[in-house]
Amino acid sequence: MGRRTLTRCQFPEVHTPPPAHKVKQAGKDFTYLIVVLIGLGVTGGLLYVVFQELFSSSSPSKIYGKVFERCRTHPEVIGAFGEPIKGCGETSRRGRRQQVSHVEYMKDGLEYMQLKFYIEGSEPGLRGTVHSESKENPETGKYEFRYIFVDIDTYPRRTIVIEDNR
Template sequence: FSDEKSSIVPKTERESSEVSTSIRETVKETTKTTFYSLVIIAGIGVTALLFYAVFRELFSSKSPNSVYSKAFEKCVQDTRVQDALGEPIKGHGETTRRGRRRHVSHITYIKDNVEHMRMQFYLKGARKCGTVHLEVIEGSNGSYQYRYIFVQMDEYPHKVIVLEDNRHDRTALTPGISTPLDVEPSSPTLNLS
């Protein structure tokens, strides 16, 4: 009996040390796996956030890029602008000292709980250059509507071509905002002296 008991006791101690070692390794592996999983999930979340920001900036109808693209197309399609500038017509934002053309100049503000965006960019045709001034207002459906958009020729005399002017329409847009140029809605072009 004594020999059998002594041989049983060491086996039990060995098994208990193996069990505690396997529990430690299991906890260690589980912790490592959980940490790596959290890192991967955080990476996927950051990537999704970046894609959302890029998508919102480039493809949203309320982004400055989208407003610029639509306004540029509106200017290029107008025959008065084509005649005044000459074709082809190119558009660009502010020019730096290095000659690079940055994003279009714009400002977004809220007045009377309505979002407004004013924008300015430049057109260059074969004959002349011009500056586009516009303001859009968020409509009741959530998309922007033009309050005004006009092209001012850069050369003297500063001829102004009014593409759209809804400042007088009190039902469609919110009134009371001063603009950089007071243009009568009935006159499609003006000469400023």
């Protein structure tokens, strides 16, 4: 029989990267971390703005909905414009309807919001402009209407007052 020789196991050499490579990799990792954190911050900010706009009781779109509902159900407005009544914002150059025009401002430590939008009904060629101003109630934090009125833009011009608490 042949003689067996035992040899030592040879393990491959472990290559350790030089310290400069480790520093370079750590720099890359840190840069990626910063980019991810900035992305999360921007995404969080956008989500906050969207939820604030959709679910806040003081957002322009919520107040527009309340004002439009008051106009849509007011008997004098229904008599002048006919049913159904549609509301819309400003028209862009391309003919698309845009956001309802609104202005927010502070006066005597209270927030105010003015809205302006347009309505039309089933009567052909008849259009109106709705003007509204709301004031923040300091106790509840909700907006209360100061005034809501509709200007009929065609002849004979007249104004329909829906609410006036000035």
